[in-house]
Amino acid sequence: MIKTIKITELKVGMYINLPTSWRAHPFLRNSFTITSNKQIQKLADYGIKEVNIDEIKGLPSNASIKEVEEPEKDFSQDYKVVAEKLHEVLTDKKIEPAKRAEAIHLRTADMMKNLWENPSPEKIGQFKKSVVGIVDLVLSEDATNSYLLNITSYDYDTYIHSVNVGVLAISLAKVILKKENKHDMNALGAGFFLHDLGKIHIDEAIINKPGKLTDEEMAIMRRHPGMGFNLLLETKQISEESKLIVLQHHERYNGLGYPKKLRGEEIHIYARICSVADVFDALVSKRPYKSQLNHFEALRLMKNEMIEHFHKDVFEKFVMLFK
Numbered sequence: 001m002i003k004t005i006k007i008t009e010l011k012v013g014m015y016i017n018l019p020t021s022w023r024a025h026p027f028l029r030n031s032f033t034i035t036s037n038k039q040i041q042k043l044a045d046y047g048i049k050e051v052n053i054d055e056i057k058g059l060p061s062n063a064s065i066k067e068v069e070e071p072e073k074d075f076s077q078d079y080k081v082v083a084e085k086l087h088e089v090l091t092d093k094k095i096e097p098a099k100r101a102e103a104i105h106l107r108t109a110d111m112m113k114n115l116w117e118n119p120s121p122e123k124i125g126q127f128k129k130s131v132v133g134i135v136d137l138v139l140s141e142d143a144t145n146s147y148l149l150n151i152t153s154y155d156y157d158t159y160i161h162s163v164n165v166g167v168l169a170i171s172l173a174k175v176i177l178k179k180e181n182k183h184d185m186n187a188l189g190a191g192f193f194l195h196d197l198g199k200i201h202i203d204e205a206i207i208n209k210p211g212k213l214t215d216e217e218m219a220i221m222r223r224h225p226g227m228g229f230n231l232l233l234e235t236k237q238i239s240e241e242s243k244l245i246v247l248q249h250h251e252r253y254n255g256l257g258y259p260k261k262l263r264g265e266e267i268h269i270y271a272r273i274c275s276v277a278d279v280f281d282a283l284v285s286k287r288p289y290k291s292q293l294n295h296f297e298a299l300r301l302m303k304n305e306m307i308e309h310f311h312k313d314v315f316e317k318f319v320m321l322f323k
């Protein structure tokens, strides 16, 4: 029997039926059993006030919360679901490019979020397999990729930023490295998507601070390339060169970056590509403490005020992506 209840009455163990549009709620499935209070909080955060529950498939509306224990979270199972959802939109070429790009973007961000919760070497290996489809799309489907490149209207979060940088950097690598066959674009793509993985060890209060970081906070923030690199050391799925993306993406061409103050060609070309995409996405993203720039304004600022941070040829080819 279907019953409508207030979100405050929803409990672990109840089976809910959500609206069928994926825009209407934050979950991958529309109907499922609530397995944690976090899910209930997520629905409330999304502004959902009432839900339909199926009292045959799950607990009835008058169930006592004390009778219900939260089951252990099965990360690998969750990951399968998000990876399948991404695979669906990557392979369904009947969807028009703009909508498909939006769905791919959203599903990839879901996958990043899932990976962030538990970045085991096994899961990073699975992630690399999922990235293959996105890399293929960027390399071969110009229409959808052009929409993907232009999705910047989202509020900033680490997952969305990782997807944006991944797509931008693969597109740039395609132009810069296209004549050379020696590059494993899939490993490279995984490196771009995972460039900020080390931030899982940084306090969210620092990552999301709405203002300038103190010297001490900045010192902590500057550890994320090294910590991300260390996380990847254990995985054999990502090539050694692609791991350098994570370690060197904040190095600057003029030697004023971090963590090692590398200069010019000392910085691996993969990391030089990633740094341009990374800075651009930071400029065009919405953040509470700064105004959001459009593509043109961001590129102009990079050219006029930051050009010494980048490899000239890499930056010029990046600009051409938007012509």
Ligand SMILES: [Fe+2]
Binding pocket: 195, 196, 224, 249, 250
């Ligand atoms: Fe970073």
